[in-house]
Amino acid sequence: MTARLPRSAYMQGLRDGAPFLLVLIPFSSLFGMVAGQAGLDLAQIMGFSVLVIAGAAQFAALQMMVQHASIPLILLAALAVNLRMAMYSAALVPHLGSAPLWQRALVAYVNFDQTYAVSLAHYEANPRLSVAEKVAFFLGVATPITPAWVAMTALGAMAGAAVPDWLALDFALPITFLGLLAPMLRSLAHVAAAATSVIVALLLAGLPAGLGLLVAAACAMVAGAGVETWMEGRRP
Amino acid sequence: MTMSDADIWLVIGLLAVGTYLIRFSFLGLIGSRPMPAAVLRLLRFTPVAVLPGMVAPLVLWPAATGGHPDIARLAAAAATLAAGLWRRNTLLAIAAGALTLYAGLWLLPTS
Numbered sequence: 267m268t269a270r271l272p273r274s275a276y277m278q279g280l281r282d283g284a285p286f287l288l289v290l291i292p293f294s295s296l297f298g299m300v301a302g303q304a305g306l307d308l309a310q311i312m313g314f315s316v317l318v319i320a321g322a323a324q325f326a327a328l329q330m331m332v333q334h335a336s337i338p339l340i341l342l343a344a345l346a347v348n349l350r351m352a353m354y355s356a357a358l359v360p361h362l363g364s365a366p367l368w369q370r371a372l373v374a375y376v377n378f379d380q381t382y383a384v385s386l387a388h389y390e391a392n393p394r395l396s397v398a399e400k401v402a403f404f405l406g407v408a409t410p411i412t413p414a415w416v417a418m419t420a421l422g423a424m425a426g427a428a429v430p431d432w433l434a435l436d437f438a439l440p441i442t443f444l445g446l447l448a449p450m451l452r453s454l455a456h457v458a459a460a461a462t463s464v465i466v467a468l469l470l471a472g473l474p475a476g477l478g479l480l481v482a483a484a485c486a487m488v489a490g491a492g493v494e495t496w497m498e499g500r501r502p
Numbered sequence: 503m504t505m506s507d508a509d510i511w512l513v514i515g516l517l518a519v520g521t522y523l524i525r526f527s528f529l530g531l532i533g534s535r536p537m538p539a540a541v542l543r544l545l546r547f548t549p550v551a552v553l554p555g556m557v558a559p560l561v562l563w564p565a566a567t568g569g570h571p572d573i574a575r576l577a578a579a580a581a582t583l584a585a586g587l588w589r590r591n592t593l594l595a596i597a598a599g600a601l602t603l604y605a606g607l608w609l610l611p612t613s
Contacts, residue, residue, distance in 0.1 A: 285593050310510050317518035322556065327517060331505060340513055345520045347556075353548040356528035360542065363532065374526040383549055436566040437575055437603055440557050441582050445595035447553045448586020459547045460554040467555030468562070479555045486551030487544045494543065 271369075275399035279406020282388065286380045286407075287414050289442045290321075294415045296435045297324055298422025304332050308423050315419035319412070320378060322439070323347040339474065346480050353483075354382040361389045361400050369401045376408035383446055454497060459490030574606025 294315065301311045301324075314324045327344040335343070354377055362373060385404045389395060395403070451457050463486035470478030505513075561579040563569040582599030586592065 288593060289596055306510065307507075310507075310514065313511070313514040313518075317514060318521050320521050323517070323521065327513060331510070331513065334504060337509060337513060341516055341520065344517050345524065348521050348524050350548065350552040351521070351525045352527050353545055353552070355525055355530075356532075356541070357545040357548055359528050359532055360536075362529060367530070370529050371526065374522065374529055377525045377529075379549075379553075432607065434566065434575075434603060434607055436564060437578060440560045440564075440575075440579060441596055441599035441603070443553045443557045444561075444579055444582040445586055445592045445599065447550065447557070448583050448595050449590040449592060450550050451587060456547070456550045459550045463551050463553075463555035464558040467558050471559050471563075479552070482555035483548075483551040486555065487547045490547035490551060491540075491543045 271402035271405070272396075272399050273402075275395070275402040276406040276409075278388075279385075279403040280409055281406075282384050282403075283381070283407030284410045286384070286411055289438065289445070290380070290411055290415055291418050292435055292438045293321055293442060294418040295422030295425065296438060297321065297328075298419040298424070299426060299435075300325070301328055302423045302426050304328055308420070311423045312416070312420060315416050318344075319375070319415065320344075320348050320351070321415075322379075325439070343474060343477075346477055349480055350483060351377060351382075353487075357386060358382070361386075362397060362404070365397050365401050373401060373404050376405070376412055379443075379446065380411060381407045383450075453494070455490045455494035458493040459486040462486040462489040574603055574610055577606050578603035 297315065298311055301314065302308075306314075306328075314327075318324055318327075323344040326347045327340055330340040330343050355374065358373070358377070362370060365373075381404060384407050385400070388403055389400055447460065451460060463482045466482035466485045467478055470481055472478075473481075557579075561575065562571055564572055564575050566572075567575070578599045581602035582595045585598035586595030589595070
């Protein structure tokens with residue numbers, strides 16, 4: 267296959283990714299502010315956002331560092347939060363698995379919640395896309411988000427304590443994730459998976475950060491697949 | 503923060519490598535080999551399996567209120583979910599949640 271990426275699919279990705287700036291701008295600047303207040307210097311804060319580039323895990327690591335956790339535990343917690351991306355990576359295989367290695371390596375770097383969710387929805391709605399179009403779309407979605415993520419982290423770190431408490435930026439993350447989630451609850455199986463995830467995660471909230479979530483996600487995937495299989499069995 | 507600069511950079515470096523390997527894992531190593539149908543069925547539920555479990559504790563026990571349930575934040579979460587289910591639109595849902603949050607915090611300033 268050709269390594270050239272179709273321009274129209276890329277532009278479509280750009281358009282579909284741009285709205286997420288609205289949610290990533292507060293989220294990334296929040297990380298910059300919180301990390302600065304925790305005592306990290308600007309280079310370290312930027313190191314997190316450029317090299318790790320995973321919002322929820324960055325917050326998890328920061329939280330553990332502030333609580334004086336040991337380095338292995340910090341890594342375990344943050345990587346556990348990121349393990350969902352192994353599932354994203356696997357879910358992209360049927361769509362992007364035959365793309366050239368350098369394209370897959372690039373997609374892997376920008377494979378996060380928003381790019382994954384938007385792209386997979388686009389692939390499922392347009393099953394006749396070529397692999398090159400799928401790669402181009404994914405990179406298009408990532409194009410506005412990734413530099414904004416880095417730039418707004420820096421701005422947040424420099425703004426520091428100047429942001430007033432009443433903005434309640436702490437709740438930007440839950441609202442973003444709920445906004446991504448709600449439109450995905452398309453069937454009884456999806457609702458069953460979500461409900462299982464909530465119940466198990468709350469029951470296991472006492473475990474070290476990230477561990478309960480992993481167990482909850484595994485249970486939820488089995489619940490979703492189980493309900494879907496059962497529903498199909500009922501259909502003649 | 504009591505960590506030394508070297509330790510902080512160690513955490514950042516290892517986290518960066520580990521996170522990239524997680525993202526690259528299946529996509530990079532498995533490539534175009536077909537995946538079993540059962541695995542694909544499980545994977546379709548990944549986002550709805552991960553996001554609710556991540557959000558639920560943040561909604562019920564927000565750090566900003568010292569882990570105590572907060573009416574404004576609970577209402578904002580409910581509004582986000584309801585708007586998203588109704589209109590199937592992420593940004594609309596987020597806007598509904600943000601508006602509800604600010605209205606709640608304004609009406610209930612002690613929360």
